[in-house]
Amino acid sequence: MFIQYSPRSLDLQERLKAFMNEHIYPNEERYEDEMNENRRKGNPWVPSKLVEELKPKARDAGLWNLFLPHSERVPEGLSNLDYAPLCEIFGRVRWSSQVFNCSAPDTGNMETLERYASETIKRTWLDPLLRGEIRSAFAMTEPAVASSDATNIQSRIERKGDKYVINGRKWWTSGSADPRCKVFIFMGKTDLTAPRHRQQSMLVVPADTPGIEILRPLTVFGYDDAPSGHCEIVFENVEVPVENILLGEGRGFEIAQGRLGPGRIHHCMRSIGVAERALEYMCARLASRTAFGARLADQSVWHERVAESRCMIDQARLLVLHTAHLMDTVGNKVARKEIAMIKVVAPNVSTKVCDWAIQAHGGGGVSSDFPLADMWAHQRTIRFTDGPDEVHRNAIAKMEFKNYLGSASSEVEVPVTRGC
Known part of the structure; x- marks a missing residue:
């Protein structure tokens, strides 16, 4: 193929480079100092003041939610090809994508909600995520099984009346240590007798639902990845409304x-x-x-x-x-x-x-x-x-x-x- 970025992508690339030169690269040391100071105080899970300061600047510069294509809620979203060079620039400084509301796992969760959630769930969870007011986590991987094969998942989702009851243990649930994490997308099995790829379902689970216990944050080669973190979490008899299922049972x-x-x-x-x-x-x-x-x-x-x-x-x-x-x-x-x-x-x-x-x-x-x-x-x-x-x-x-x-x-x- 002959690679041809759109004029808008080319313009955004120049604006993003200028933003990085003015606000991101000069503040790399400040960001690390801020994180280390939180660790010295005994609580690394404190959102970065620097990132929160820069978010309004990024929004005002038109560098916000660029990752999400084909969404009426996000008309500024780019195609994958046009987004690629911008995402590459984000990658130069690992925390910078948070500034532009383009960081994982929120991007994947927002795209999931945009594609598969009801309008009520979108208004409740997607809209504040798009505004950068909250963060989210994706609970799929489990410590007891080889999660490279998602059909191994053991967590259960059982319907009881107008509720689903969740039981299971997850880990590497990225973003879950962040105090701004307000919602999980949870994957578990609803029907053990169904065909292998129709046993799993996904639910939207508010993070403050009773029965959710964060056991510990996990380190990556000794790094805590604060303030977002990757946690091991137990879900014990966690109840959510049946309306919180995405697409329906067996569609996970x-x-x-x-x-x-x-x-x-x-x-x-x-x-x-x-x-x-x-x-x-x-x-x-x-x-x-x-x-x-x-x-x-x-x-x-x-x-x-x-x-x-x-x-x-x-x-x-x-x-x-x-x-x-x-x-x-x-x-x-x-x-x-x-x-x-x-x-x-x-x-x-x-x-x-x-x-x-x-x-x-x-x-x-x-x-x-x-x-x-x-x-x-x-x-x-x-x-x-x-x-x-x-x-x-x-x-x-x-x-x-x-x-x-x-x-x-x-x-x-x-x-x-x-x-x-």
């Missing part, structure tokens, strides 16, 4: 497939931004350091790594843009192989480039004096988020084989996966 797997497609490409777009910034750090460091009588930038081993980084980043970006174009023009289902491919490629590229950048910085690379260790830890985690590499490679291979193995492989299922 279908909803998850629809939710995770856009989520995966957003992760990949941000991963390209991470890789680009890591390469910038690498080159600047190599140009400024001398070892054994020569600049590091003059040593051939670094020529190889810098060149390989540039090749990998540009290849990954083109694949992501191609996938975004397919999602816009033929839909997520037709583009499922390409979505799986970018989910393998992009975080592997960003992790590798971050690793080389860390190596170029020596001891500084693994310290908190540079953002590289945090960038690497988050990108290594993305190789699990929304499905591990192995599941996506399996799906890609099956789709490649379908023309060779007969009619039995003509329809290839792409597993719904999230987390570990």
Whole structure:
């Protein structure tokens, strides 16, 4: 394909770069100082004052809710292709997407509610999410089973009169430690006798419903990811109205497939931004350091790594843009192989480039004096988020084989996966 951004996307890219230069990059140290101060006080789960200060500026600049296409509520939403370069810019500073109300898991949850929720639920939960007044969490992954196969889920959703009763244990429920988290989208099984992919359902669950207990926040390579966090949570006899179900009983797997497609490409777009910034750090460091009588930038081993980084980043970006174009023009289902491919490629590229950048910085690379260790830890985690590499490679291979193995492989299922 010939990549052609719309004039609006090109304009937004320039405005976003200017916003980043004025408000985000100069405040990176302030953000970290703020988070560390909260940790020293014993409570890292405090929303960032800086982010809250910048949100109105982003909204006034027209840089708000750009992720959500085809929504009457969000006419400013962009196509996947037009959003891709903006999301890449967000990825350069991990917390920046919050400023523009374009951060996970809220983006995926907002898209889910827009597509599948009733108008009453949209007014109650989607509208305040779109205004950036609250945050949300997606409760799917479970510690007791391999959640790379969502049909393994054990949590139960049982109807009793005009209520659904929820019981189960979830973990890696991103965003749930944030005190602004007011609503969960919960996936569990409603009918154990139904066909394998019709057993699951999704419910909208207010976070203050009795029976929800946050057991602990989880760390990612030692990072707490405050103030949002990823928690292990018990749902014990949690009751919600039957009206809170999305689409109907047995539609959870279908909803998850629809939710995770856009989520995966957003992760990949941000991963390209991470890789680009890591390469910038690498080159600047190599140009400024001398070892054994020569600049590091003059040593051939670094020529190889810098060149390989540039090749990998540009290849990954083109694949992501191609996938975004397919999602816009033929839909997520037709583009499922390409979505799986970018989910393998992009975080592997960003992790590798971050690793080389860390190596170029020596001891500084693994310290908190540079953002590289945090960038690497988050990108290594993305190789699990929304499905591990192995599941996506399996799906890609099956789709490649379908023309060779007969009619039995003509329809290839792409597993719904999230987390570990």
